[in-house]
Amino acid sequence: xxxxxxxxxxxxxxxxxxxxxxxxxxxxxxxxxxxxxxxxxxxxxxxxxxxxxxxxxxxxxxxxxxxxxxxxxxxxxxxxxxxxxxxxxxxxxxxxxxxxxxxxxxxxxxxxx
Amino acid sequence: xxxxxxxxxxxxxxxxxxxxxxxxxxxxxxxxxxxxxxxxxxxxxxxxxxxxxxxxxxxxxxxxxxxxxxxxxxxxxxxxxxxxxxxxxxxxxxxxxxxxxxxxxxxxxxx
Numbered sequence: 001x002x003x004x005x006x007x008x009x010x011x012x013x014x015x016x017x018x019x020x021x022x023x024x025x026x027x028x029x030x031x032x033x034x035x036x037x038x039x040x041x042x043x044x045x046x047x048x049x050x051x052x053x054x055x056x057x058x059x060x061x062x063x064x065x066x067x068x069x070x071x072x073x074x075x076x077x078x079x080x081x082x083x084x085x086x087x088x089x090x091x092x093x094x095x096x097x098x099x100x101x102x103x104x105x106x107x108x109x110x111x112x113x
Numbered sequence: 114x115x116x117x118x119x120x121x122x123x124x125x126x127x128x129x130x131x132x133x134x135x136x137x138x139x140x141x142x143x144x145x146x147x148x149x150x151x152x153x154x155x156x157x158x159x160x161x162x163x164x165x166x167x168x169x170x171x172x173x174x175x176x177x178x179x180x181x182x183x184x185x186x187x188x189x190x191x192x193x194x195x196x197x198x199x200x201x202x203x204x205x206x207x208x209x210x211x212x213x214x215x216x217x218x219x220x221x222x223x224x
Binding site: 004006033035040041042043044045048058088090092101102103104105106107109 | 117122155156157159162204211212214215217
């Protein structure tokens with residue numbers, strides 16, 4: 001059963017702590033993305049990756065880091081430098097980058113304690 | 114600066130009637146447009162897309178219209194059903210880059 005999985009569904013972060021959100025896909029897609037959604041807002045792009053070992057900053061990359069060591073996996077680390085991390089985080093993938101439909105995972109809600 | 118705009122935050126329609134959701138964009142380089150449906154605390158689900166070489170694409174109850182000269186697209190749902198109640202996001206991209214999303218329109222279909 002192909003798809004995108006994100007874990008955990010809810011994540012709590014303490015002040016000054018780094019946390020990592022997992023995203024895995026078994027769709028054999030080359031491109032993967034991370035978005036952030038805040039209440040009443042659209043999805044804003046954090047980072048994206050076209051191929052393994054390559055990734056680019058999106059519109060709001062500050063305070064975040066990513067890696068793409070495997071085609072199936074694109075973890076997002078929310079660092080202590082991200083001052084307002086509370087949001088709903090969505091991972092997506094697409095076959096390629098140009099004119100391709102993106103398919104989304106179920107999301108992870110990050111809350112700060 | 115928001116390149117994709119959905120100016121109606123909410124829309125209420127009676128069951129069986131047509132729902133029309135609108136979207137405007139500012140970047141003339143956009144050449145691929147999509148509509149997603151989203152329920153609370155879930156990821157968006159792809160609904161329908163259209164390339165800039167077309168002006169209409171239809172899939173069952175869903176039709177997307179593109180007016181390039183006006184930089185406007187719309188999603189028509191007919192007939193509307195209560196299960197269509199969700200937030201609808203318009204998105205656009207230019208070749209070789211990721212999607213730009215609007216802020217969404219919350220559709221409520223009442224019985």
